Amino acid sequence: MQGMSFRQGVAMALADVDSGIADYYRSRDFAPVWTGEGPAYDARRSALLEAVRMMPENGLPASLYTVEGLVSQMRAATSGQARGRLDVELSATFIRIARDLQTGILTPHDVVPEILRKVPLRDSSQYLDLVQGNDPLGYVHSLPPQTAQYAYLMKARYQLQQVVEAGGYGPVVSAGVLKPGNAGAEVGTLRNRLAVLGYDSGSLSTSYDASLISAVKAFQKDAGLTEDGVAGPATLSLVNRTATENLEAVIVAMERERWINRPLGERHIWVNLADFSAKIVDDGVTTFRTRAVIGARQENRQSPEFSDVMEYMSINPSWNVPRSIVVNEYLPQMQQDPSAASQLELIDARGQVVPRQAVDFTQYTASNFPFDLREPPSERNALGLVKFMFPNPNNIYLHDTPSKYLFAKDMRAYSHGCIRLAQPFDFAYALLARQVSDPQQYFQSKLDTGKQVQVNLKQPIQVHLVYRTAFADGYGRIHYRNDIYNRDARIWQALSAQGVALTQVRS
Structure with missing residues (x-):
């Protein structure tokens, strides 16, 4: 049982911290985390000071906290009430430092709206529970990403x-x-x-x-x-x-690594937008790599950053033209010339194809145009002959393209946001190799039908769209x-x- 003055100090300090920390202390009947006596508390305080020392070597601010300042605070807390306040303050300090080391100091979407990644944040109580384990120093050292990268x-x-x-x-x-x-x-x-x-x-x-x-x-x-x-x-x-x-690029890359500090999948797909590349990684080793075309530099066409799970591939796909492209690009063309983009079918609300001559495109605007556009399967289809789907609200996926000449360029930012692959068939074979004995023959047999065919992946694969201007090779x-x-x-x-x-x- 803690002394009344210590509990009062804790209670007073809880008014200045987030509710997670307050709930944690209340659930433990105001027991100290840092300011008790004995080897266990000594180890925790040493771990906290080590976390402070680790900040600059991890490319994080060195000026937020100092070892000397924390030690001075600890020595100055001589009364029960002061120790109670200090205990809560040290918990808040540790949680902030631990989160900075583990999942980054920035909230990515607040800095770059096109970063849609969900950062794997941990609960406050987890940090406090684990630092009170048998090896506080080892826990602190485990906080930053433990990857070779x-x-x-x-x-x-x-x-x-x-x-x-x-x-x-x-x-x-x-x-x-x-x-x-x-x-x-x-x-x-x-x-x-x-x-x-x-x-x-x-x-x-x-x-x-x-x-x-x-x-x-x-x-x-x-x-x-x-x-x-x-x-x-x-x-x-x-x-x-x-x-x-x-140096700036490396420090940014370290922060980006912290944003994705979680298991990526024993097999996963890694698309580095800045490198214009896509690869399959198995147990940390790149087993397939291909050039890629990414979204153009215009703000509304840039490829976003996020992670999802690839579930299937669509062979001989139709292209259901995104609404923004329909009304912003194709509708103005068809208002000038109803036969423009003639490869695209006009689809009504019932899913029926509507003859273009039956429509006066000049009577519609972007807000009231009632039709969709669809491009049937063909070698000239904007998606090429195969697309790889990881259903997401961003409507982003990987696919083939008839515009093969773009892969010869060094700077390959030309799409509306999706990722075009230079070797989509080989990419498909690599994905199918784990579920069919002859992936090439299997894929070609589906392709030869000329009809849209969905092939599910028996083992869905994590896909990570990242943006790294500095990265290490093996x-x-x-x-x-x-x-x-x-x-x-x-x-x-x-x-x-x-x-x-x-x-x-x-x-």
Whole structure:
């Protein structure tokens, strides 16, 4: 039984914290979590101080709390009432730090509306229960993501911080384009810049020779660019990224990892919008990868970020045109020319096809147009010959496309938001391989019917649409991508506003 003055202190402090903490103390008859005596309480207080120390190394604000400040508060609480108030304050502090470490300091949708991800938040009572377990320090260390990706990002953050504090990567390449056969100081600068970034050509020559071509191609491969050995604008924009820019990208990527700090699925699909790629991951290993086209840069066409579960594929799909595209794009066309987009069928409320000549499109507006549009199955269908469905309120899915030429481009943001795959058939075979003996023959037999066929996945697969401008490969090398939607810039600004600080060296 706690002394009356301690209970009074707790009761007074509960008025200033959220209801979850108040309910927790009441359910335990105001028992202390932190300020009791004995080894168990010593271990909890040590774990709390360790959580504070972990904040900056995890790319989180170092200025919100200090070890010295907390220790001073603990020493100053000499009366029962003061200890009661302090106990509640330390609980509130620990919960905030634990949540920051485990699921991020930001609420993603508040920063970027297109991030629709549900962050796996934990209840306040869970944090307080677990820190009172047998190993409080081990629990605190388990809070940040325990993935190899996060570990590589943490290492990169530390290394980049040293580079920034030492002055950066050195001079940037000022030339617009450098090609094989060129010579001069700018070629030497390119060679030096690549060497600093980990692509050492093994030469000090100022001529654009075979060794530099190899280094440029290696960089382009890792950067997801066309491997032509020419240092053009797209290549140089990434070569010239400053150490500070890379550090900011890594810290943002760490926050993004915290937002998805939950089991991703032993087998899952990972779509990195910033990398224009989609892959199947089995037990942490990428077993299939393909290029992707994502939503265009316009605000109403950007691909959102979220996770869901893929349930089936539709072979020979019809395209039920989204309402926004019907009224904003096709209705104006048909008002000018009733035969426009003639591949699309006009569908009434009963699901019947309506002849276009029977409709005066000029009599309708976006708000009262009573028809839907549907494109029947064909090779020219906007969805191609297969789509992969994870039903969601965003009406986003993965699919084939007749516009194959777009996959040859380095920047592939052209769709209305859905994800187009460069190798949709091979993607389908990889998914079906776990449920049929001959996935290619099975898929082709459905395709050859020419009719829309739904094939359910016997084991639904988690799908994660993410946006990573900094990410590690399986060897720990960090790769960087352009912030095409300007999302990470906004996230960095929000992190900075929370107190995340860098040494601002840009060179």
